[in-house]
Amino acid sequence: xxxxxxxxxxxxxxxxxxxxxxxxxxxxxxxxxxxxxxxxxxxxxxxxxxxxxxxxxxxxxxxxxxxxxxxxxxxxxxxxxxxxxxxxxxxxxxxxxxxxxxxxxxxxxxxxxxxxxxxxxxxxxxxxxxxxxxxxxxxxxxxxxxxxxxxxxxxxxxxxxxxxxxxxxxxxxxxxxxxxxxxxxxxxxxxxxxxxxxxxxxxxxxxxxxxxxxxxxxxxxxxxxxxxxxxxxxxxxxxxxxxxxxxxxxxxxxxxxxxxxxxxx
Amino acid sequence: xxxxxxxxxxxxxxxxxxxxxxxxxxxxxxxxxxxxxxxxxxxxxxxxxxxxxxxxxxxxxxxxxxxxxxxxxxxxxxxxxxxxxxxxxxxxxxxxxxxxxxxxxxxxxxxxxxxxxxxxxxxxxxxxxxxxxxxxxxxxxxxxxxxxxxxxxxxxxxxxxxxxxxxxxxxxxxxxxxxxxxxxxxxxxxxxxxxxxxxxxxxxxxxxxxxxxxxxxxxxxxxxxxxxxxxxxxx
Numbered sequence: 001x002x003x004x005x006x007x008x009x010x011x012x013x014x015x016x017x018x019x020x021x022x023x024x025x026x027x028x029x030x031x032x033x034x035x036x037x038x039x040x041x042x043x044x045x046x047x048x049x050x051x052x053x054x055x056x057x058x059x060x061x062x063x064x065x066x067x068x069x070x071x072x073x074x075x076x077x078x079x080x081x082x083x084x085x086x087x088x089x090x091x092x093x094x095x096x097x098x099x100x101x102x103x104x105x106x107x108x109x110x111x112x113x114x115x116x117x118x119x120x121x122x123x124x125x126x127x128x129x130x131x132x133x134x135x136x137x138x139x140x141x142x143x144x145x146x147x148x149x150x151x152x153x154x155x156x157x158x159x160x161x162x163x164x165x166x167x168x169x170x171x172x173x174x175x176x177x178x179x180x181x182x183x184x185x186x187x188x189x190x191x192x193x194x195x196x197x198x199x200x201x202x203x204x205x206x207x208x209x210x211x212x213x214x215x216x217x218x219x220x221x222x223x224x225x226x227x228x229x230x231x232x233x234x235x236x237x238x239x240x241x242x243x244x245x246x247x248x249x250x251x252x253x254x255x256x257x258x259x260x261x262x263x264x265x
Numbered sequence: 266x267x268x269x270x271x272x273x274x275x276x277x278x279x280x281x282x283x284x285x286x287x288x289x290x291x292x293x294x295x296x297x298x299x300x301x302x303x304x305x306x307x308x309x310x311x312x313x314x315x316x317x318x319x320x321x322x323x324x325x326x327x328x329x330x331x332x333x334x335x336x337x338x339x340x341x342x343x344x345x346x347x348x349x350x351x352x353x354x355x356x357x358x359x360x361x362x363x364x365x366x367x368x369x370x371x372x373x374x375x376x377x378x379x380x381x382x383x384x385x386x387x388x389x390x391x392x393x394x395x396x397x398x399x400x401x402x403x404x405x406x407x408x409x410x411x412x413x414x415x416x417x418x419x420x421x422x423x424x425x426x427x428x429x430x431x432x433x434x435x436x437x438x439x440x441x442x443x444x445x446x447x448x449x450x451x452x453x454x455x456x457x458x459x460x461x462x463x464x465x466x467x468x469x470x471x472x473x474x475x476x477x478x479x480x481x482x483x484x485x486x487x488x489x490x491x492x493x494x495x496x497x498x499x500x
Binding site: 001002006007009010072075076077078079080081082083084085164165166167168253254255256257258259260 | 279280281282309313316317318319320321335336338339343345346347348349350362365366367368
């Protein structure tokens with residue numbers, strides 16, 4: 001049998017390699033921007049603005065790349081024939097994604113803070129106070145939402161595969177596309193219900209809705225009143241991700257089969 | 266003698282279509298078995314079910330002592346394992362990764378098989394010719410130390426010289442106690458290799474016989490196989 005650690009390590013290395021390529025593109029653009037700044041073609045505020053925009057684009061591209069890699073795991077023999085339990089495979093893939101994306105965020109963050117500091121938009125004491133108060137739980141909420149979205153994408157993908165398996169094989173690709181569209185709509189409705197449920201919980205538990213937003217979190221963090229609520233929010237979003245993941249693991253074990261590729265030769 | 270494979274009352278349905286019906290099959294250890302059938306008879310489907318690529322079936326599949334899917338995957342080496350690797354990867358990278366993931370994958374065997382088959386380890390997968398891609402499948406499959414090997418149409422569209430090289434490596438590398446199942450509908454390619462023949466027709470097992478018994482009756486394996494179809498091999 002293959003251990004969870006072995007699978008996770010191989011996945012983490014591959015995902016890390018993917019994100020390193022994205023980071024390379026980001027760095028190349030940043031270098032060009034710095035050169036433009038050095039030769040006076042760019043103002044300090046423009047440099048910081050453009051590099052921040054690039055960092056955001058890279059982070060989004062990283063999210064999409066990780067989602068794509070994750071979805072391939074469910075339907076390829078390469079991963080599904082490894083002798084490891086389906087829930088371990090799912091967990092390994094999710095943790096590999098998480099590690100890779102967090103490392104990407106850290107590198108992008110360090111780069112942005114470095115550029116901002118060099119340009120005199122320095123990091124003062126308040127940033128570290130923010131970090132200790134509002135920023136850290138905010139980042140945790142972003143990570144929890146990222147996990148929730150990945151699990152939602154997997155759920156939509158797996159459901160479309162399972163339903164397609166029940167449809168007559170002669171149906172064309174348009175039917176499958178239509179089905180995928182409907183599943184995405186249903187998935188979005190599920191998220192809506194999830195958030196409605198959360199709002200109900202928030203009200204019952206007396207959590208400030210500001211706990212879910214950076215602005216609110218950050219401002220109120222200075223007052224030291226909302227951080228605990230923010231961590232509760234992290235817990236609730238994470239719970240949503242866990243619930244969806246449990247459903248995904250069930251589908252993976254009992255219904256989702258690998259794609260029967262045309263032999264590559 | 267321990268059985269290498271035991272399938273009982275296997276039924277599999279997909280896309281509103283029955284793909285396998287009441288399949289019962291027992292294979293002993295240490296044999297080379299030809300899984301013969303027309304196009305669409307269910308050979309690949311049966312292999313996918315045994316390997317664990319397809320999951321939603323009724324009945325039972327046991328490989329050696331392994332009954333559940335995870336344990337079975339540890340005992341079966343399927344030629345479809347290569348599906349899903351990045352086509353930009355080099356041949357050697359595939360072996361390195363599999364060696365990290367599979368305790369029974371023998372990197373040394375893989376490199377020797379590559380040499381035997383004339384496969385360049387530095388070549389990217391997408392740059393491999395059709396024949397070389399088939400060789401890669403074979404090398405990956407035979408580099409595991411498994412109880413059961415499943416080779417799905419390994420010689421399809423392969424020239425005579427490549428076929429000979431591949432047949433030689435199968436004979437040389439198949440572990441003595443392991444069972445090899447080779448699916449094909451061009452029986453002449455594999456006829457001389459076979460100890461046993463399983464004919465799959467109309468989505469179920471139509472016959473199972475020892476190759477020597479067939480030959481003793483004055484028939485070739487090909488003639489035996491064709492007798493089930495009356496010259497029409499499209500199922």
